[in-house]
Amino acid sequence: MAIITQQKTAxxxxxxxxxxxxxxxxxxLFSSSFNTILTLVMVFIVYLTISGVLAWGYLxxxxxxxxxxxxxxxxxxxxxxAGVIAWLDNIFYGRYPREELWRVNMGGLLLILWMIPLxxxxxxxxxxxxxxxxMFYPFLAGYLFTxxxxxxxxxxxxxxxxxAFFVNMANMLIGLTMNTSMDKFLLRLIGQSEAPxxxxxxxxxxxxxxxxxxxxxxxxxWIVDGxxxxxxxxxxxxxxxSGIGIASSLPLGIFLALGRxxxxxxxxxxxxxFIEVFRxxxxxxxxxxxxxxxxxxMPEGFFLNKLVQVIIAVVLFNACYMAxxxxxxxxxxxxxxxxxxxxxxxxxWGTMGLIIMPQALKHMIPNIVGNIIGLLKDxxxxxxxxxxxxxGMLRSISKDVPWLGLHKEPLVFGAIxxxxxxxxxxxxxxxxxxxxxxxxxx
Amino acid sequence: MKLKLTLMTMTAAAAFMMSGATTxxxxxTLETVQARGHLRCQVGPPSPGYYNLDAAGEWYGLDVSxxxxxxxxxxxxxxxLEIQSVSSQARFTxxxxxxxxxxxxxxxxxxxxxxxxxxxxxxxNFYDGQGxxxxxxxxxxxxxQLKGAKVCVTSGTTTELNLTDFSRENDLGxxxxxxxxxxxxxxxxxxxGCDAVTxxxxxxxxxxxxxxxxxxxxxxxxxxSKEPLAPAVRHGDSQWADIVRWSVYALINAEExxxxxxxxxDMRANSKNPNVxxxxxxxxxxxxxxxxGKDWAYDIIKSQGNYGEIYEKYMGHGEQGIGIDRAxxxxxxxxxxxxxxxxxxx
Numbered sequence: 001m002a003i004i005t006q007q008k009t010a011x012x013x014x015x016x017x018x019x020x021x022x023x024x025x026x027x028x029l030f031s032s033s034f035n036t037i038l039t040l041v042m043v044f045i046v047y048l049t050i051s052g053v054l055a056w057g058y059l060x061x062x063x064x065x066x067x068x069x070x071x072x073x074x075x076x077x078x079x080x081x082a083g084v085i086a087w088l089d090n091i092f093y094g095r096y097p098r099e100e101l102w103r104v105n106m107g108g109l110l111l112i113l114w115m116i117p118l119x120x121x122x123x124x125x126x127x128x129x130x131x132x133x134x135m136f137y138p139f140l141a142g143y144l145f146t147x148x149x150x151x152x153x154x155x156x157x158x159x160x161x162x163x164a165f166f167v168n169m170a171n172m173l174i175g176l177t178m179n180t181s182m183d184k185f186l187l188r189l190i191g192q193s194e195a196p197x198x199x200x201x202x203x204x205x206x207x208x209x210x211x212x213x214x215x216x217x218x219x220x221x222w223i224v225d226g227x228x229x230x231x232x233x234x235x236x237x238x239x240x241x242s243g244i245g246i247a248s249s250l251p252l253g254i255f256l257a258l259g260r261x262x263x264x265x266x267x268x269x270x271x272x273x274f275i276e277v278f279r280x281x282x283x284x285x286x287x288x289x290x291x292x293x294x295x296x297x298m299p300e301g302f303f304l305n306k307l308v309q310v311i312i313a314v315v316l317f318n319a320c321y322m323a324x325x326x327x328x329x330x331x332x333x334x335x336x337x338x339x340x341x342x343x344x345x346x347x348x349w350g351t352m353g354l355i356i357m358p359q360a361l362k363h364m365i366p367n368i369v370g371n372i373i374g375l376l377k378d379x380x381x382x383x384x385x386x387x388x389x390x391x392g393m394l395r396s397i398s399k400d401v402p403w404l405g406l407h408k409e410p411l412v413f414g415a416i417x418x419x420x421x422x423x424x425x426x427x428x429x430x431x432x433x434x435x436x437x438x439x440x441x442x
Numbered sequence: 443m444k445l446k447l448t449l450m451t452m453t454a455a456a457a458f459m460m461s462g463a464t465t466x467x468x469x470x471t472l473e474t475v476q477a478r479g480h481l482r483c484q485v486g487p488p489s490p491g492y493y494n495l496d497a498a499g500e501w502y503g504l505d506v507s508x509x510x511x512x513x514x515x516x517x518x519x520x521x522x523l524e525i526q527s528v529s530s531q532a533r534f535t536x537x538x539x540x541x542x543x544x545x546x547x548x549x550x551x552x553x554x555x556x557x558x559x560x561x562x563x564x565x566x567n568f569y570d571g572q573g574x575x576x577x578x579x580x581x582x583x584x585x586x587q588l589k590g591a592k593v594c595v596t597s598g599t600t601t602e603l604n605l606t607d608f609s610r611e612n613d614l615g616x617x618x619x620x621x622x623x624x625x626x627x628x629x630x631x632x633x634x635g636c637d638a639v640t641x642x643x644x645x646x647x648x649x650x651x652x653x654x655x656x657x658x659x660x661x662x663x664x665x666x667s668k669e670p671l672a673p674a675v676r677h678g679d680s681q682w683a684d685i686v687r688w689s690v691y692a693l694i695n696a697e698e699x700x701x702x703x704x705x706x707x708d709m710r711a712n713s714k715n716p717n718v719x720x721x722x723x724x725x726x727x728x729x730x731x732x733x734x735g736k737d738w739a740y741d742i743i744k745s746q747g748n749y750g751e752i753y754e755k756y757m758g759h760g761e762q763g764i765g766i767d768r769a770x771x772x773x774x775x776x777x778x779x780x781x782x783x784x785x786x787x788x
Contacts, residue, residue, distance in 0.1 A: 066451060068652060072654055076654045076655075086497045087497050089497070089499070089708060090495065090497060090499050091500075095495070095500075096499070096501065098498065098499075129785070138749060142580045168647055169732070228524070230524055230526075231499075233499075244532035288531075288532065291533045291538065292541075293535075295539050295540070295541065296539050348681050384529055384533070385528075385529060385532065386487070386526065386527045386529055388495075388527070392487075393495075394763050395487075395488075396487075396488045396494070396495050399487075399489060399490050399494050399495075400488070400490075400494050400495060400496055400497065400498075401486035401490055401491075401648075401762045401763070402762075404648060404649070404651060404652035404764070405625060405628065405649060405652030406652075407623075407625035407626075
């Protein structure tokens with residue numbers, strides 16, 4: 001006779017041995033005698049490492065001292081972070097005049113503010129924002145950092161930068177609060193949202209010109225002291241060089257890659273030759289050539305400062321690597337895509353710009369970001385040719401008499417700093433990948 | 443290493459020849475500097491005592507003071523100066539191609555450099571020499587006891603070659619342990635990786651000062667090499683060479699005459715010594731030959747002090763000094779048995 005019950009047996013929790021911490025430990029770490037031994041050995045190694053690092057870096061370390069001898073008086077084995085702390089301004093800003101540091105901070109802050117709308121989905125007109133950053137920000141930042149008298153062109157660009165920045169900020173606020181774009185909002189505000197297109201365009205154009213004139217007259221009295229590029233240094237210089245390097249090597253790389261795949265023989269040969277030559281020499285050689293030999297070939301009186309030479313060298317060098325990455329992406333696009341583009345009547349640039357490049361670049365994001373991270377770290381080579389970038393500054397601490405011989409702590413600090421920057425870049429690239437390939441997960 | 447040195451020499455020589463071709467018709471270095479409004483003075487990557495950055499980002503050191511002296515002599519203002527820090531591979535090229543106006547860095551004056559690289563070396567501002575550092579408890583008291591020892595040395599310099607020569611000459615069988623960075627060299631020595639360290643005595647004195655227990659170590663009395671460290675300028679502009687040369691001599695002469703940063707105003711106003719009056723531009727026309735203003739030497743001493751003061755500040759026991767005793771060394775005045783000697787300024 002079968003025993004049938006209508007009641008469902010009450011749910012019981014999984015056995016303790018499966019769910020508790022102990023259970024997890026037993027299954028994952030102590031499942032056999034071999035694993036147990038392995039676990040214990042690893043725990044011991046981890047303990048040794050952590051306790052050693054902790055003792056050196058924190059427990060025995062000195063954070064407040066005027067010279068290294070005072071650190072030794074406190075502990076002979078601990079780290080001497082006081083030296084790094086005393087040099088923080090040098091590490092971040094180089095020899096930039098101390099009372100002018102706000103300009104560097106302001107430059108960084110402006111860039112971040114400018115870019116924020118790009119990450120907010122409710123803000124409209126992202127392409128315009130991106131273009132405005134690339135077109136105007138370098139001039140505004142360039143003037144902030146170098147200062148001095150403004151040429152007419154510079155005044156023009158600085159005005160443009162301010163205008164673009166203010167519009168961008170207002171656009172973001174309007175987008176966030178009213179979920180519309182700025183031009184529509186303005187037109188509604190003055191009651192012209194129903195006017196014909198042409199009137200609308202004229203009104204907007206008038207507003208732009210008006211605010212341009214106002215800003216122009218205000219900025220012409222805004223003059224900051226000149227600071228020579230020779231005073232730039234530290235993380236600031238590293239970011240300037242790699243920032244310009246990143247921003248210009250990608251577009252340049254795209255053109256080189258297209259050139260290399262071009263059907264026009266001259267373009268193809270030139271692009272290929274350029275890529276192969278620059279890729280076949282070490283960066284340090286390119287840097288040395290740029291700074292010591294280049295001035296010899298130039299006509300007398302022609303003077304390009306060392307920083308510009310270095311930046312050009314870094315850009316050209318990295319553009320070649322970028323070009324090969326982009327080319328790899330182009331190779332991966334099936335022929336059908338090109339043919340499809342042709343059938344809907346797109347020309348060369350239309351095909352490339354609208355169909356091929358977006359796909360190619362998306363595929364290559366990991367490589368591109370990898371290259372960008374490599375570029376950031378490569379820029380430390382400039383410390384060899386006498387620019388005091390972050391590595392140059394970190395190494396100089398051990399030569400400063402109060403901190404003579406202090407070389408481990410600065411390098412550890414630098415390593416942490418680089419890790420933070422590079423890791424956040426790689427995190428961001430993962431995020432970008434996920435966002436862009438949302439449609440075709442496989 | 444040899445290859446590296448040869449290559450370096452070749453680029454410098456090539457650069458010199460090309461610059462000779464292009465600047466032949468140009469103005470003098472003094473005119474270029476005056477037109478530019480500041481002096482470009484080349485030092486090396488920071489090196490204790492000679493040229494360092496402090497936490498505020500300012501340069502200081504013995505060689506930096508020479509740069510400042512020349513700037514003061516030309517402009518009457520020691521801050522009209524751009525210090526260029528150039529790696530040792532590019533140092534002579536950067537001078538030859540006109541990037542730097544002068545070189546004031548720990549460059550050893552040697553015959554081949556003076557005659558083949560298109561440089562003119564000027565009076566040495568520091569006499570150095572290579573020596574050994576050992577642990578006191580090792581029982582070694584002179585360099586000949588280093589038989590079969592492991593010696594830590596930085597690579598790519600004459601230091602390494604001198605060590606090999608010394609070992610061969612005395613049949614010591616020393617094995618070199620080479621490093622790129624002297625901090626790592628010192629760490630290795632401190633952790634027992636080698637029995638001795640060799641390097642320039644001045645920099646080793648500074649480094650010992652940074653060891654956890656400096657009194658455990660000592661520098662052996664032997665000196666392996668002569669290292670006269672001197673400023674240098676491009677070959678072919680004698681007036682410019684004269685300006686740098688006499689700026690160095692002015693520092694030494696001022697010490698000899700007892701002129702200091704503190705009393706220079708008083709000396710100029712009240713001194714009866716014709717040598718002092720001539721040098722400070724009260725009498726005579728010494729400045730005319732240099733093409734500088736009457737106050738050139740006064741401006742140097744007023745802004746930098748005399749050689750002895752500078753030495754105490756950076757090489758001696760001053761706040762930023764690396765603690766090398768001057769008395770009895772080659773760097774004392776000739777009147778105290780050293781080599782610091784200035785020809786008469788008259």
